[in-house]
Amino acid sequence: MSKFDDIRPFYDEEVNDALQSVSKHPMMKALMRFTFPDRDDSFWLEKLENVHSIYDFQSKVIYQTVLQILEKSSEGLSTSGFDKLDKNTSYLFISNHRDIVLDTSLLNLVLFEKELIMTSSAIGDNLVGKKILHIIAKLNRNFLVQRSVSIREQLSSSKTLSDYIYQLLTEENRSVWMAQSEGRTKDGNDVTQQGMLKMLAMAAGDSSLIDFFKNLKIVPLSISYEYDPTDALKMPQLIAKSKNEVYVKNKNEDFKTIISGVLGQKRRIHLHAGKVLDQELDCIAHQFENKNKQLQAIAQIIDKSIIGNYKLWPTKYIAYDLLYKTNQFSDRYTEEEKQLFERRLEMRIKDSDETLRKHFLEMYANPISNKMKYEQKSTV
Structure with missing residues (x-):
């Protein structure tokens, strides 16, 4: 027994048994089918049987999962x-x-x-x-x-x-x-x-x-x-x-x-x-x-x-300009990028709810405000 047993990850010798105990759980099946979309279940079940350490699990399984996430929901x-x-x-x-x-x-x-x-x-x-x-x-x-x-x-x-x-x-x-x-x-x-x-x-x-x-x-x-x-x-x-x-x-x-x-x-x-x-x-x-x-x-x-x-991606500059009703950073984004962001804002926030709109824009704009504050401090 260790004083860290309540909080620690698995030891490597515990990994395979833990995996086998959940390999047929619906959530694990969903994770594996997302990770290996072009393979049948026998492929990943066999892969899990050969995982005997956390490094194995991270490098053979989770690494592939994150690559799939990036491919399906990001542009890099x-x-x-x-x-x-x-x-x-x-x-x-x-x-x-x-x-x-x-x-x-x-x-x-x-x-x-x-x-x-x-x-x-x-x-x-x-x-x-x-x-x-x-x-x-x-x-x-x-x-x-x-x-x-x-x-x-x-x-x-x-x-x-x-x-x-x-x-x-x-x-x-x-x-x-x-x-x-x-x-x-x-x-x-x-x-x-x-x-x-x-x-x-x-x-x-x-x-x-x-x-x-x-x-x-x-x-x-x-x-x-x-x-x-x-x-x-x-x-x-x-x-x-x-x-x-x-x-x-x-x-x-x-x-x-x-x-x-x-x-x-x-x-x-x-x-x-x-x-x-x-x-x-x-x-x-x-x-x-x-x-x-x-x-x-x-x-x-x-x-x-x-x-x-x-x-600071274009979305941050767009949000800042919309929030403060300015064109200060208009050279940091295109009209198309602005329209895409405004469409996202419209889909998530009702036009009549000014409070929600303000909070939404601040979420994107605050990193710019904070960076500007630090830059001003360093020049003083």
């Missing part, structure tokens, strides 16, 4: 920054978060193709309540963030999570993916939660905070979709937030969001791996002695990298 994936990473080094990717499944899946596809160390990825236990989803997550090297524990248990749960992430990075030489804040960003404002960094630092022990974070080799990751396939689904939560109301999810809302994210049209996608945080952390150590100030400064550095390296 581009990358930058990954050539500066070392193939034998594990990194902590701290990322903006748009899609429950795709963000990590696309990162691991890139890491696999570039022969870099693939990640173990954090996922909230609220997303894997069904046994089949829990098993698939563990097969795909996900570890659980326990969000359903009581307030009394939260401190212990956070310490266990922190210790596990530190073990993955420093003892197992396994890269890790974490979202910069809890849950997906709904409004396009990508902000690193200081609480997430505090959780990571729980494993620091007596080490200096800066030395600890340098040892994690943090890589800020910017993920940008030209179209957010779940944009309309995020509207009710944004409206509730604007009214200071508590938003209660429908029973199958998370599952519907997962399917929409996977199958919905994304057009172009870009992933940028920022520079490993190193000298910036040294500067923070010289500037601040207070740990809270240091954590705040680290969060700001991550934000600056994610926002600064976020790919």
Whole structure:
């Protein structure tokens, strides 16, 4: 028994038995038929029988699944920054978060193709309540963030999570993916939660905070979709937030969001791996002695990298001009691209609902507003 058993992925020796236990489940059948559309069931059943490790499952199955997703629902994936990473080094990717499944899946596809160390990825236990989803997550090297524990248990749960992430990075030489804040960003404002960094630092022990974070080799990751396939689904939560109301999810809302994210049209996608945080952390150590100030400064550095390296597709510029009734960025998009975006807006938002329209446009436009703010700060 390990103190990590409640949150860890499967060990390799557990993989085949776990796969065989779900190979004929309707959801697994649907996944395999999507992944191998031109093959009969015997093909993938035999393939699953020969999977004996998480790497096998990711490279022989999930890699093919993500390629199918890209082929059917996108116009291609581009990358930058990954050539500066070392193939034998594990990194902590701290990322903006748009899609429950795709963000990590696309990162691991890139890491696999570039022969870099693939990640173990954090996922909230609220997303894997069904046994089949829990098993698939563990097969795909996900570890659980326990969000359903009581307030009394939260401190212990956070310490266990922190210790596990530190073990993955420093003892197992396994890269890790974490979202910069809890849950997906709904409004396009990508902000690193200081609480997430505090959780990571729980494993620091007596080490200096800066030395600890340098040892994690943090890589800020910017993920940008030209179209957010779940944009309309995020509207009710944004409206509730604007009214200071508590938003209660429908029973199958998370599952519907997962399917929409996977199958919905994304057009172009870009992933940028920022520079490993190193000298910036040294500067923070010289500037601040207070740990809270240091954590705040680290969060700001991550934000600056994610926002600064976020790919601004034409949809972002169109939304900005529509939102602020300007032609400031009209040279960044074509009339055809504008018409396509306006048609998407009309299909998702009723003309009479100005509040929904505003939130929808802000979701796409805020990355531009935030980048402009950071550029203005750097010139002051």
